[in-house]
Amino acid sequence: MRWEWDGAEDELSRELRGLGEEFLSKDVAERDRDGVFSRGDWTSCAEHGVLGLLLPPEYGGAGRDPVAYARAMEGLGYGCLDNGLMMAMGAHVLAAEVPVWEFGDEEQRRRYLPGLAAGRLIGANAMTERGSGSDALSLATVAEPDGDSYRLTGRKLYVTNAPVADLFVVYATVDPSLGFTGVTAFLVERGDAGVSVKEQAEKMGLRTARWGEVELDACRIPASRRLGAERQGGAVFARTMAWERALLMAPWLGVMRREIDECLRFVRRRRQFGKHIGHFQSVANRIVDMRIRWEAARLLLHRAAAELDRPEAGIFPEIGKLYASEAAVDVLTSAMQVYGAVGYTTGGRVERNLRDALGMTISSGTSDMQRVIIAGRLGITWPDTETNTEGNGDGR
Template sequence: MNFEWTQEQDDLYHQAIEFAQKRMNQNLIDEDRNQVFSKEKWQACADLGLLGMIIPEQYGGLGLDALTVARVLEGFGYGSKDTSIFLSIGAHIWAVEMPLLLFGSEELKQKYLPKLISGEWVGAHAISEPAAGSDAMSMSTTAVKDGDDFILNGSKTFVTNAPVADFFITFATINKKYGFAGVTCFAVEGDIPGVSVESHMEKLGSRTSPMADVIFRDARIPATNVIGSPSSGSRVFSRIMFWERALILAPFLGAMQRQIEDCVRYANERVQFGKPISAYQAISGKIVDMQVRLESARLLIYKAAWELEHGDPTMPASIAKLVTSEAAVQTFLDAIQVFGGYGYTTDFEIERHLRDAIGTKIYSGTSEMQKMIIATTLGLKTQG
């Protein structure tokens, strides 16, 4: 791995910071309180090219490599105080656009990727089910072949972006007795009969990144909208999860960097008992720990991004996701302690970052699931 950024990578990083500082930080407290998804900000991200960074130019994207994308997302996270939108953008890119890019037919790529990249459509990834939880492949949603179509029936839950989505990547089984070998991936337009979004969820954090259940009632999907091939859904899901786990938390690197700088500034300026609180080891030690966690998470995400295109990303992606999510939660907890009573208030915005960060330990596979993946990759016997 080369740790020296090119001029182009550095320019894109600073461009992302400048854009986010100008366009992403208005009305955040009110938007969080009222659970407002800003289509205006979403469109601004699309206009900059953020929604199509990894997608080749022939479909309207920028055609950037994974490591460059990680760097740009870090810059975006440094500039944007809206940590909630990180998860909406991540779900849109990694769990919606990537399966189309990696496994979709040329017809599906041409039909759907430009709309997703341009911001015209918001994408959502519907796989989790109420009874399945982390056992994603043990699903009850069915797809029954009927002529040139499949008929989908079932329900999905915890679907990020669902209330504002125009398009869904979803999974259903063509034969439940086959287990994971029966799972099939579908591209589903949100306005077709039989697809409905219900039970909009109110959450602890990530409140401007909406979530809801998606219900399929005799939804007729053309067989040409199968992504990959019938029964290849498990492979599709596994592959795109490498990308999501490796890169969905890259913006939190920038958010943690900005938080550390704010803590350093405050600790040097805040005087207690005749000296700045930075002089007390109880405070300086917390900030040092923040920096150590950030440096570790940053290197792990960059390694995972590199492995996506040069090696086996299975373990690096899970390690990066595990460490970065845990680091983000602890960093914002420590920041509240540094700021004291002020850190606990809404106006200082740290509490919102903490609430948003807690969700990162659950999204894209819980921390416990990442440990299971790492254990299995190490060769540990994880089943009795």
């Protein structure tokens, strides 16, 4: 674990914080109300290298490691008020760019990664179905081999970025009887015949990150756009989820820290009963607890990011995502108590952040599902045998 940042990492974090404060999300309250994605802010982030931070330079990226990425996105999260924009970028980078980078062949990398890094292409991950979310065994989208191609048929739901995406990482099964081992990943372009996209119902929060349905009607995809080997989709998806769960909450470290700083300023000027409300122990203790949750979330996410350098990321992506997402809800709920009626006002920063934070406990697997996965990694629930009752307790 690294406890200190070098000058370049600190400078990048400050630069992205400044980008968020100066150029991004000026009209976020209105766009949140109307559910509008900002293509202009997306382009600004791309021009400042945000979308290519993790990719090697030969594909248009900056070659940053996962911990440096977490630090950079924390800075952006502090400065940027548009949590939906950061959610859209997380889905694009972690669930579209990363699998192409890690599992794609050289032709696929050259074809897609420079455009994704530059923001010319927007990526999306299409896994969830009506009967299949975290349960990939229930996947119903079928990929039927057809000569040197596959015909994909199925319907994907709740796909972040779908209404604006150019490239979809789609998971389908080549044989439903094989369960998870039949899952295969494909690169589907928006313009492919048989692909239709429509916007889904409005969301409670993260409204500037648009989501939708992707329907595949005998969509013919050449074998050259299969991502990884046939029946390797389970491994592609598992690795993608490790990246997403480890790093999706990184901007929220900045959001939480900004909210704590705002609360400190507020309690130092708000007076009741003849004194600043920070002198009331209940208020002071609440802010202390907010800071402790932020510190713990930061440590866990940095540990999760560091583990991504291993072939198996272990238990920390799920622990980090679970704790940080629930800590964000706790911090924003506490902030609302500090502000009182002002915090509860529709269209205000605290109210919007709380709605958005609740959505982060669902994204990339609900909190309940994270606990199920962690329990399995600890050997509590799987395998259902008595062959190993001790374990080493670290999830690896």
